[in-house]
Amino acid sequence: MDTVSTNKAFGGVQGVYKHQSSSTGTEMTFSVFVPEHEAGAKLPVIWYLSGLTCTHANVTEKGEFRRVCAELGLIFVAPDTSPRGEGVADDAEGAWDFGLGAGFYVNATQEPFATHYQMRDYIESELPALIAEQFPVDPERQGITGHSMGGHGALTISLRNPGRYRSTSAFAPIVSPLNCPWGHKALGGYLGPDQATWAEYDACALIDGGARLPDMLVDQGEADGFLAEQLKTGLLAIACKKAGQKATIRMQPGYDHSYYFISSFLGEHLRWHAERLAG
Amino acid sequence: MDTVSTNKAFGGVQGVYKHQSSSTGTEMTFSVFVPEHEAGAKLPVIWYLSGLTCTHANVTEKGEFRRVCAELGLIFVAPDTSPRGEGVADDAEGAWDFGLGAGFYVNATQEPFATHYQMRDYIESELPALIAEQFPVDPERQGITGHSMGGHGALTISLRNPGRYRSTSAFAPIVSPLNCPWGHKALGGYLGPDQATWAEYDACALIDGGARLPDMLVDQGEADGFLAEQLKTGLLAIACKKAGQKATIRMQPGYDHSYYFISSFLGEHLRWHAERLAG
Numbered sequence A, B: 001m002d003t004v005s006t007n008k009a010f011g012g013v014q015g016v017y018k019h020q021s022s023s024t025g026t027e028m029t030f031s032v033f034v035p036e037h038e039a040g041a042k043l044p045v046i047w048y049l050s051g052l053t054c055t056h057a058n059v060t061e062k063g064e065f066r067r068v069c070a071e072l073g074l075i076f077v078a079p080d081t082s083p084r085g086e087g088v089a090d091d092a093e094g095a096w097d098f099g100l101g102a103g104f105y106v107n108a109t110q111e112p113f114a115t116h117y118q119m120r121d122y123i124e125s126e127l128p129a130l131i132a133e134q135f136p137v138d139p140e141r142q143g144i145t146g147h148s149m150g151g152h153g154a155l156t157i158s159l160r161n162p163g164r165y166r167s168t169s170a171f172a173p174i175v176s177p178l179n180c181p182w183g184h185k186a187l188g189g190y191l192g193p194d195q196a197t198w199a200e201y202d203a204c205a206l207i208d209g210g211a212r213l214p215d216m217l218v219d220q221g222e223a224d225g226f227l228a229e230q231l232k233t234g235l236l237a238i239a240c241k242k243a244g245q246k247a248t249i250r251m252q253p254g255y256d257h258s259y260y261f262i263s264s265f266l267g268e269h270l271r272w273h274a275e276r277l278a279g
Helices: A056-062 A066-072 A119-134 A149-160 A181-191 A203-208 A227-231 A233-243 A259-277 B056-062 B066-072 B119-134 B149-160 B181-191 B203-208 B227-231 B233-243 B259-277
Strands: A002-009 A012-020 A027-034 A043-049 A075-078 A137-146 A167-171 A217-221 A248-252 B002-009 B012-020 B027-034 B043-049 B075-078 B137-146 B167-171 B217-221 B248-252
Touching: A002 B259, A012 A056, A012 A066, A027 A056, A027 A119, A043 A119, A043 A149, A043 A259, A056 A075, A056 A259, A056 B056, A066 A075, A066 A259, A066 B259, A119 A137, A119 A149, A137 A149, A137 A259, A149 A167, A149 A203, A167 A259, A181 A227, A203 A233, A217 A227, A217 A233, A217 A259, A233 A248, A248 A259, A259 B002, A259 B066, B012 B056, B012 B066, B027 B056, B027 B119, B043 B119, B043 B149, B043 B259, B056 B075, B056 B259, B066 B075, B066 B259, B119 B137, B119 B149, B137 B149, B137 B259, B149 B167, B149 B203, B167 B259, B181 B227, B203 B233, B217 B227, B217 B233, B217 B259, B233 B248, B248 B259
Parallel strands: A043 A075, A043 A137, A137 A167, A167 A217, A217 A248, B043 B075, B043 B137, B137 B167, B167 B217, B217 B248
Antiparallel strands: A002 A012, A012 A027, A027 A075, B002 B012, B012 B027, B027 B075
16 A cells, blocks of 8 residues: 555544555555544544545545544545546446446446456455554444445445444435436446346345345435436435335435535534444 | 526535626636525625635635534635636746736736736725625625735735734735745736835735734644745744734644645634624
């Protein structure tokens, strides 16, 4: 692991790092905020998965999470959203909703994507091991959140790994790739046409299939232009209700899909996670 | 005035606006955050002047000011740092420390810069009138702050306009353009070689010459790579001590010149301003 940059912020250290990933076969960049802490302490960690087009940088610059992480003693990790670099396949037309910046947190099975797009392994296994090795995290106290495609990532990864994350939340998540154009394009492209293989990457389908979380917190802006066609928060509410899955799903009037929305509520999410990661 | 964008954030509205400026003869863009407030209320306003290379966007995206502005009921205005557009003169070699993005908050007297680089008039007169007309600000309750070149702008504008700003602070300001390479290049280029004309754009020289503020708050990172050669905070401390000017100048160990530094302390500055703007 190489250090790209470190900056002191809110008494802690905001770092950006890169490493050669065995999952993706590429160099991967991520950011980690480590608050000031006592020597030898192991801190709870929050995973933040970003949305379409993003790298680690968007939330690192615009998320406004450091003040609360410093106050609560939380480590905050922000990975990239896809493999990148020479030889990494992209959308045939260079569209922003597939390929680079749009890995959808899946292990692709279809070429040319299968070669590098192994983001599920990267986020579920490889990066957590690296973070545990390099940073003072307590692996027993992990929470996960994310935005849009990353909200989909947070929900599905947590649902597939019961007990791994003690807290799960999301901002404007894509709740059901099986039921939206972004999902059909991405899962069709990465996994092929057999929709049976998509279900493990669909939060609603996982809940329908019996996966459970202790609780979840979801915020969704009512003025979000992607709500009706892509995000479809209502499907998650229906799936949770039908399954008896505890969930706090809040519609936020006037808020859109931007980091102005995320930053307005990320502090509150962090406090919600910290309560569940205490002790 | 045209609206470029508005986004709901922390219960208020973060807007970006543009207008044709009579001072600069160009279109100018600025951002304004207006917190939620009672109909008819007039709110105190904080002016934030940005540093070299910046537009309104840097602090708007990375400053982390909205939460505290929403809490305290402060309007936050972030102007651009120079005229821009076709026909606006730039540094001959396109350097980042002069010309575009580097107006230094002066009225240029030297061509080709005098034609558009009238940033003093723009910030001191034209934009305040527009803001007072278009937003619910209380002109009796204005505070000013800024970063680096913008810290220089905040200090000098406030020192030259006694009583206009009830509170003045700065992050890593250029405290004496007369005594640093950035200042010599900029003031030489905009005002010509006669250094007597530079003094009204030099915080230390203004204080030496008798200008006074009720108080000032300055934060400076000790790990700031520009401190020794360009910023020279020590000169401000000396000038204030010599003149009996009340000032709180804080050296912050480990902090650099970036928005990671600014965002760590901007909330504290806003509270300091709000105390002085109350009532």
